[in-house]
Amino acid sequence: MIRLIFLFTLFAFGSLYAADKPNVLFISIDDLNDYISPLDNHPGVKTPNFDRLAERSVTFTNAHCAAPACHASRVAVMTGVHPVKSGIYRNLFGAHGPRWRHESKVLEKAVVLSQHFRDHGYHAAGGGKIFHTLQWTPGDSQNDPDAWDEYRGDPLDPISKDWPRPEFSKPQNQGFVGKRPLNFHLFGAAPVELAPEQGDGAVVDWAVEKMKSRSEGDKPLFLGLGLFRPHIPWEVPQKWFDLYPEEEVKLPDDRENDLEDARSHGRESWHKWVTDNKQWKHLMRGYLASISYVDHELGRLLDGLDSSSMAKDTIVVLWSDHGFHIGEKENWEKFALWEQTTRVPLFIHAPGVSKDGERTRQPTTLTDLYPTLCELAGLPVPEQCTGASVVPALTHPDKTDGRVSLTSFVFNRDKTQASHGISDEKFRYIRYPDGVEELYNLEKDRGEFVNLAGDPAYKEVKVRLKKNLPLDAAPMVKIPRDSPYHRGAKKKK
Numbered sequence: 001m002i003r004l005i006f007l008f009t010l011f012a013f014g015s016l017y018a019a020d021k022p023n024v025l026f027i028s029i030d031d032l033n034d035y036i037s038p039l040d041n042h043p044g045v046k047t048p049n050f051d052r053l054a055e056r057s058v059t060f061t062n063a064h065c066a067a068p069a070c071h072a073s074r075v076a077v078m079t080g081v082h083p084v085k086s087g088i089y090r091n092l093f094g095a096h097g098p099r100w101r102h103e104s105k106v107l108e109k110a111v112v113l114s115q116h117f118r119d120h121g122y123h124a125a126g127g128g129k130i131f132h133t134l135q136w137t138p139g140d141s142q143n144d145p146d147a148w149d150e151y152r153g154d155p156l157d158p159i160s161k162d163w164p165r166p167e168f169s170k171p172q173n174q175g176f177v178g179k180r181p182l183n184f185h186l187f188g189a190a191p192v193e194l195a196p197e198q199g200d201g202a203v204v205d206w207a208v209e210k211m212k213s214r215s216e217g218d219k220p221l222f223l224g225l226g227l228f229r230p231h232i233p234w235e236v237p238q239k240w241f242d243l244y245p246e247e248e249v250k251l252p253d254d255r256e257n258d259l260e261d262a263r264s265h266g267r268e269s270w271h272k273w274v275t276d277n278k279q280w281k282h283l284m285r286g287y288l289a290s291i292s293y294v295d296h297e298l299g300r301l302l303d304g305l306d307s308s309s310m311a312k313d314t315i316v317v318l319w320s321d322h323g324f325h326i327g328e329k330e331n332w333e334k335f336a337l338w339e340q341t342t343r344v345p346l347f348i349h350a351p352g353v354s355k356d357g358e359r360t361r362q363p364t365t366l367t368d369l370y371p372t373l374c375e376l377a378g379l380p381v382p383e384q385c386t387g388a389s390v391v392p393a394l395t396h397p398d399k400t401d402g403r404v405s406l407t408s409f410v411f412n413r414d415k416t417q418a419s420h421g422i423s424d425e426k427f428r429y430i431r432y433p434d435g436v437e438e439l440y441n442l443e444k445d446r447g448e449f450v451n452l453a454g455d456p457a458y459k460e461v462k463v464r465l466k467k468n469l470p471l472d473a474a475p476m477v478k479i480p481r482d483s484p485y486h487r488g489a490k491k492k493k
Helices: 002-019 048-055 070-079 113-119 199-212 268-276 280-306 366-377 391-395 456-466
Strands: 023-029 058-060 123-128 221-227 314-320 346-349 405-409 419-423 427-431 437-441
Touching: 023 113, 023 280, 023 366, 048 280, 048 346, 058 391, 070 113, 070 366, 113 123, 113 221, 113 366, 123 199, 199 221, 199 280, 221 280, 268 280, 280 314, 314 366, 366 391, 427 456, 437 456
Parallel strands: 023 221, 023 314, 123 221
Antiparallel strands: 058 346, 314 346, 405 419, 419 427, 427 437
């Protein structure tokens, strides 16, 4: 009898999606960390639409990127293949198309997530930054046009035309001590005027129109869109800066000599420029303003979904490609393995499946998204996928399955050898190729100020987490300059 009930339940659940497959709204946000109100709720942050999303989905409070770099993270999400298998750990610039297929032999024939859904009866539409590209590098994109039925604008130059720059009255280093990181005020914050057809709002307008134009009898829709803010430069309209008067901006908790018991990330010069020039509050203000700007665009997107015919039968997934430092541990941006760098917002709503409004501590790596969406839509999981579905965490958010998250990165000093960060429900362990170890109790020390790796009281914890280190991690790949997707590659006659 029990077996019959199980089979009936399995059949009913499977046939639900087989007979009437759900649409998928797949939202990527660039460089968004855990400051938003449903997660760490940075003092004064204003993100009402992330709260709104949390109320209608399961919030994953312990989700981590596969690599703390845009290109590596996004390729891992869209192929389901972790960097320890592909060898893509860092940003690799100068591409015009899916050069990652030639960067890594493992990915040569990998099926992109949108392509997999298209191959199983979906219409795959995309817009904005989903694969790696930058506002100031037009045509440098790792997108795969063949993975989509349609793409907003040029899939190999998807965002540069959306983002104007403000006028600057003086050179970027005038009036400052030392040399500012990056060029052209790209490491900076300033108001910019955006026309309705510019910024992330333009991508949202396109996505809303796609949802509203759906007709009965259309194929189910896989709709992917990538929002660029709060990526640098922190340039959004003045009204978002007005939400955060500089004198009211709160800086992250800071400890003097915080790196004494940790391995250097090699980017302390960025923080020195910020502190030497008293720019910390100004830059924090720009980052918070950019978060509130993208929160507003998320609200517009949710409004569009709610007013469309897709409102009741759409899986919604929102993720960010990695965490982000605003001076924590003397670091700016990403490119490190502490939780502030690797922890990402992740929200999943699955109609009739997810216990919406609840939170889960299930350790999750973003490579788990591919098999999760396959299970929810009743699609087979490609053999290439290295992650595992987190559907059980949607139905029972209070339970975890014993897995850990894995984030990997290659630091400049280590040449091709990867370092790894591992999180369970309570601790974070980091191991570098030179043998340096870090261990943090995240329940008691969210700022990762006290390295417990040498504390005998935590030896068993360290040994347990250490068992999850990959034994055969791929070395970092090189840029294949003979790839036809490499900009500047000589065309064969």
